[in-house]
Amino acid sequence: MAPLQCTTLSECDFGPHPVVPEFFNLAAHTLAAADKTPNKVALRVVVSGDDQYPEIVTYSDLKTAVMVAAAGLAAHGVTRGDRVVLRIGHSTDFPILFLGAAALGAIPVPTSVSLSQIELQFIVKDTAAVLLICSEQNAIEVSGIRSFAPNKMIADPLQDFAVTQADDLAYIVYTSGSSGRPKGVAHAHRAAFARRMMWEGWYGLTQEDTMLHAGAFNWSYTLGAGLMDPWAAGASSLIYAGPRDPSVWPNLVNTFGATIFAAAPGVYRQLLKSKADLSGFSGLRHGLSAGETMAASLQQEWVSRTGKPVYGALGMTECSTFISSSPAFPSKSAKAGRPQKGRRVALLPIDEGENAVPRGDTGLIAIHRSDPGLMIGYWQNAQETEATMRGEWFLTGDLGVMDSDDYIFFEGRSDDQMNALGYRVAPQEIEDALMRHPKITGAAAVELPIRKDLSVIAAFVTSDELDLTEADLTSHCAEFLASYKVPKVFRTVKELPLNPNGKLRRKSLIKMYGFR
Incomplete structure (x- = not known):
């Protein structure tokens, strides 16, 4: 060599x-x-x-x-x-x-x-x-x-x-x-x-x-x-x-x-x-x-x-x-x-x-x-x-x-891209699909660690409606996204975190709201 x-x-x-x-x-x-x-x-x-x-x-x-x-x-x-x-x-x-x-x-x-x-x-x-x-x-x-x-x-x-x-x-x-x-x-x-x-x-x-x-x-x-x-x-x-x-x-x-x-x-x-x-x-x-x-x-x-x-x-x-x-x-x-x-x-x-x-x-x-x-x-x-x-x-x-x-x-990504079953997925793709739902007013997608060696895609959404269900959101996303891009976890929240310029702060979501 x-x-x-x-x-x-x-x-x-x-x-x-x-x-x-x-x-x-x-x-x-x-x-x-x-x-x-x-x-x-x-x-x-x-x-x-x-x-x-x-x-x-x-x-x-x-x-x-x-x-x-x-x-x-x-x-x-x-x-x-x-x-x-x-x-x-x-x-x-x-x-x-x-x-x-x-x-x-x-x-x-x-x-x-x-x-x-x-x-x-x-x-x-x-x-x-x-x-x-x-x-x-x-x-x-x-x-x-x-x-x-x-x-x-x-x-x-x-x-x-x-x-x-x-x-x-x-x-x-x-x-x-x-x-x-x-x-x-x-x-x-x-x-x-x-x-x-x-x-x-x-x-x-x-x-x-x-x-x-x-x-x-x-x-x-x-x-x-x-x-x-x-x-x-x-x-x-x-x-x-x-x-x-x-x-x-x-x-x-x-x-x-x-x-x-x-x-x-x-x-x-x-x-x-x-x-x-x-x-x-x-x-x-x-x-x-x-x-x-x-x-x-x-x-x-x-x-x-x-x-x-x-x-x-x-x-x-x-x-x-x-x-x-x-x-x-x-x-x-x-x-x-x-x-x-x-x-x-x-x-x-x-x-x-x-x-x-x-x-x-x-x-x-x-x-x-x-x-x-x-x-x-x-x-x-x-x-x-x-x-x-x-x-x-x-x-x-x-x-x-x-x-x-x-x-x-390797120390991870410098941006918000996520890994879904070996595929790199941009959160914007998922957010765009979610925003097509008539009852959703805001959306954010992030990679959620489940354990040390496993992560899934999670979606946070805002809505004025109270009847949104995970099954409804999963079905909606499946119309627009490949199966590996469909979030595995959904959560409805009061608001999405933004920086002073109005840009979504995705990395703050999990810490801010957490998951039960």
Whole structure:
């Protein structure tokens, strides 16, 4: 590993930086192993912990399926640069159509199947998408766009991948905006190349590995860490499509020889609370955790009971993971990791300035603009893109402290954004939905800690009416918000705290009113 080029302040240049080829296609990169090891198993899909007859997809099968999907999209009039919205559940159709669109040079826009009709309508309109692909069980009526099921995307395979440049737009993922308006995170094809920094910096990934990911196909964490990265590395992926019983995971590891297990902290928590036989993890090399911060007590209990390390990562939609622990650099705590090799990361003053704060001081975690994994920007939203930049740095909104060994300790958010089941949610989105209720005169949403390792979204509302019920508010929010954004707790209060300028002081709500 090249020597670190660090200042005495909390900034590190973990060179050498990866040199991205000028011409680069995300799908071609992901499926390159199909030409080297066509008969190797790329993916197993199983429906029970001891399933002896899984669906097996070789690299050759996978590439063919992707090129068939690309040709099917083209047959429906999709051309290079066109946006295609994907609303596909837990199915292999999702990664195949995602890669198929990229192979064609089109722009896939993956969405959660839990999005409401209003939320999906916004994305369709905002991207000016030409096609909506819905799995039959998740079909939804959206005006102004043609809609087809995945099985309609069939034609003779596309013969070759589109010739795209590394900086060309490859895909768009929508996340919460600070104004309450969802924003499309636009990524270039180079984002797939940049993910190679995670192979050593987080996974310890080799072509001999089998990656078992506990997430659904259509979760971005699964798509990246569970599928695209193992495939690009020539490894194998293992995905479970059956009932969600915690005991299934050690059985899958034992039956199929998985070497790496990736999951959100909640899955590890369920496993340890269940009566599952954890001896099934004996062949595992290690676990991976992302989506939210793993509590130190949870990490310690996992290591104690399985004897296997678990490596966490800090990331975001705008740059995926960039700080992590790994086999090469074991974790100092559940909330600490090092910038991955090839990253340039700094801790900047919270309010202003481009010079890093001294080590040991709290700073705003920032990523250099040159990072190949950093987004192009927010789709058609230059103002919000620029608001996240400070000179040469992209501001993540996360706070941290860097120690003398270059580990960064995560200290929470600098803004009001909340974490809901691994998704970052802006409170304004929820407040806007609540304010559509005819009986609500004011609304505020906050992240409410339930215990040390678990938080939920809570809503405070003001109203002149006395008959508002939690069931009524839950039903109302469900009309406008994805299920993971709907508050789990509601409270009607007399007034909402404001600062002298009339701005809502959300962080004062829990202390001011509390919950019974």
